[in-house]
Amino acid sequence: MELLDRYLQAVKKHLPWKRQDDIIAELRANLEAQLEDKEAALGRPLTQGETEDWLRQIGAPIQVAARYLPQQYLIGPALFPTYWFVLRLAFMWSMIIYAIVSAVLIATQSPNGTAFLEAVLRVPGILIQVAAWVTLIFAVIEFAAAHYPEKCPEIAGVTTQWSPSTLPPLEREDADGKKPRHFSHAVAEVVFGYIFLIWLLLIPHYPYLLLGPGAYYLHGSPFQLAPFWVTFYWAVVGLNVLQLGWRSVDLARGAWQKPPRLQHIVMSAFGLIPLGLLLTVRDQVYVTLTHPALDQARYGGTVDSMNKAIHLGVLVVLAIAVLSLAWEIGQMRMGAYRKRAAGMR
Amino acid sequence: MTVTDNVFENLRLELRRGCLTLAVLAQLRQEHYGYTLRKALAERGLEIDESTLYPLLRRLETQGLLESEWREEDKRNKRFYHLSGDGQRIFGQLLGEWRAINASIDNIL
Numbered sequence: 272m273e274l275l276d277r278y279l280q281a282v283k284k285h286l287p288w289k290r291q292d293d294i295i296a297e298l299r300a301n302l303e304a305q306l307e308d309k310e311a312a313l314g315r316p317l318t319q320g321e322t323e324d325w326l327r328q329i330g331a332p333i334q335v336a337a338r339y340l341p342q343q344y345l346i347g348p349a350l351f352p353t354y355w356f357v358l359r360l361a362f363m364w365s366m367i368i369y370a371i372v373s374a375v376l377i378a379t380q381s382p383n384g385t386a387f388l389e390a391v392l393r394v395p396g397i398l399i400q401v402a403a404w405v406t407l408i409f410a411v412i413e414f415a416a417a418h419y420p421e422k423c424p425e426i427a428g429v430t431t432q433w434s435p436s437t438l439p440p441l442e443r444e445d446a447d448g449k450k451p452r453h454f455s456h457a458v459a460e461v462v463f464g465y466i467f468l469i470w471l472l473l474i475p476h477y478p479y480l481l482l483g484p485g486a487y488y489l490h491g492s493p494f495q496l497a498p499f500w501v502t503f504y505w506a507v508v509g510l511n512v513l514q515l516g517w518r519s520v521d522l523a524r525g526a527w528q529k530p531p532r533l534q535h536i537v538m539s540a541f542g543l544i545p546l547g548l549l550l551t552v553r554d555q556v557y558v559t560l561t562h563p564a565l566d567q568a569r570y571g572g573t574v575d576s577m578n579k580a581i582h583l584g585v586l587v588v589l590a591i592a593v594l595s596l597a598w599e600i601g602q603m604r605m606g607a608y609r610k611r612a613a614g615m616r
Numbered sequence: 617m618t619v620t621d622n623v624f625e626n627l628r629l630e631l632r633r634g635c636l637t638l639a640v641l642a643q644l645r646q647e648h649y650g651y652t653l654r655k656a657l658a659e660r661g662l663e664i665d666e667s668t669l670y671p672l673l674r675r676l677e678t679q680g681l682l683e684s685e686w687r688e689e690d691k692r693n694k695r696f697y698h699l700s701g702d703g704q705r706i707f708g709q710l711l712g713e714w715r716a717i718n719a720s721i722d723n724i725l
Contacts, residue, residue: 297695298670301650304692305666308655330667338671 274322275302278332285336294339302329346409350416354409358402363458365401367519369394370465377469384477387469461522464515471508493566494574497559499552506545514538532603539596546589555582636664638714640672641699641707644682649694673697681706 279302283295309325310316317325329335346354373390380386474480517534549557558577560566617625639662643653650670657664676682681703684695699707 294674296693297650300692300694301654301666301670304649304651304694308651330665335667338667339674 274319274326275299275306278326278329281332282336285333286339290339298335344413344417346406346413347417350409350413354405357409358405361401361405362398363462363522365397366394366462367465367522369397370462370469374465374469374472377472384473384480387473390469457518457522461515461518464511464518468508468511468515471511475504493561493570494558494577495561497552497556499548499557503545503548506548510538510541510545513541532599532606536596536599536603539592539599543589543592543596546585546592549585550582550589555579557581635714636662636668636672637676638707638710640664640669640676641681641703641710644697644699644703645707647696647698649689649696653697676703 279295279299282298283291286294306317306325377383377386377390470480517538521534555578558574558581560570560574639657640653643656643660648656650666650673653673654664654666654669657669673682673684677684677697681700682697683700683703684697686693686695688694
């Protein structure tokens with residue numbers, strides 16, 4: 272009996288104090304009656320081992336007590352879908368804002384690899400903080416809805432307060448049979464876009480980020496890049512900022528499912544600008560000698576060959592880009608024609 | 617326990633949950649205290665753990681389906697339960713629902 276008393280005492284500790292005496296009195300009466308039946312069937316008292324087995328079979332005190340408590344949720348099933356949706360949105364926007372702020376701070380204050388690494392290492396901490404705040408807010412809402420349903424019926428009935436007319440439009444495949452992009456795809460595109468931009472902004476200070484070990488060879492070589500490349504670099508940065516801004520706005524407007532073909536064409540057209548700039552380089556000098564007076568005789572011919580090869584490469588790439596753009600425009604016009612024709616049927 | 621066993625166990629518990637309530641309400645058309653109710657159900661083939669049955673009685677009483685009173689029996693104070701008026705009405709409705717589901721399942725099978 273001492274073991275049963277200890278068991279009941281342990282159960283009592285996990286019960287709400289208002290009801291614990293009543294529940295324990297009832298449980299004691301039931302368990303004692305059960306024990307008496309067992310002992311009558313055996314014709315002797317239960318041994319210590321048998322009593323332990325019996326109590327073990329009833330369950331651990333904390334679990335037995337838990338059955339008497341109302342079901343409790345940090346965030347219940349009615350609220351969870353909303354919580355999950357908001358959490359994903361919060362993750363996305365915190366990362367976008369953090370990436371923009373970090374990019375600006377790194378570029379303007381301390382553009383170096385350490386700052387970039389520190390910014391990346393801060394990401395898990397920020398995500399945990401965002402998750403903690405969102406979870407806390409929803410836990411409070413859940414608590415209020417569970418304990419004061421009459422004061423916040425709109426929260427309790429959050430899943431019933433919707434209208435079918437607010438549903439997003441049907442996801443149709445486009446004329447090429449391509450499916451609309453997934454939300455996570457669009458978010459990843461924007462986040463990685465910002466990471467790429469940070470990387471791009473760090474390149475002038477850390478050329479090894481682009482060239483790897485080749486940066487050190489270039490530093491000690493008799494060749495150097497012509498000053499024009501700075502203009503080209505900023506044109507590429509500008510193009511990336513424009514593209515990223517456009518994608519961010521699409522994401523914010525909820526128009527990320529299917530970016531319009533026109534947007535793709537405009538971005539392709541802007542992409543021609545840096546390539547076009549490469550053709551305007553005076554005398555097609557892309558690479559020069561670091562010390563012309565010393566190395567002209569030895570490397571002059573090599574530099575000329577390199578510049579001609581780069582110029583030819585730029586021409587080929589530009590030709591491909593122009594053809595690709597023309598193809599895109601043709602496809603867009605064809606699509607528009609088909610749509611008009613389908614509308615006339 | 618394999619994943620399949622786990623799935624089966626969860627589904628089995630889900631299936632039993634509603635049936636247990638119905639069985640308890642049915643049995644409490646006659647007055648019982650916790651232990652004799654458990655024995656009566658077991659004698660009719662329905663074993664229920666103590667840790668499931670006793671809290672269930674409390675919940676059903678809170679919901680107004682059962683009424684209870686403390687009374688001395690065999691020199692021991694016991695809490696006796698029986699169906700309340702609302703309990704009888706809801707038990708009738710649940711029984712109808714259960715019979716309809718049972719008949720439907722039989723038809724499907």
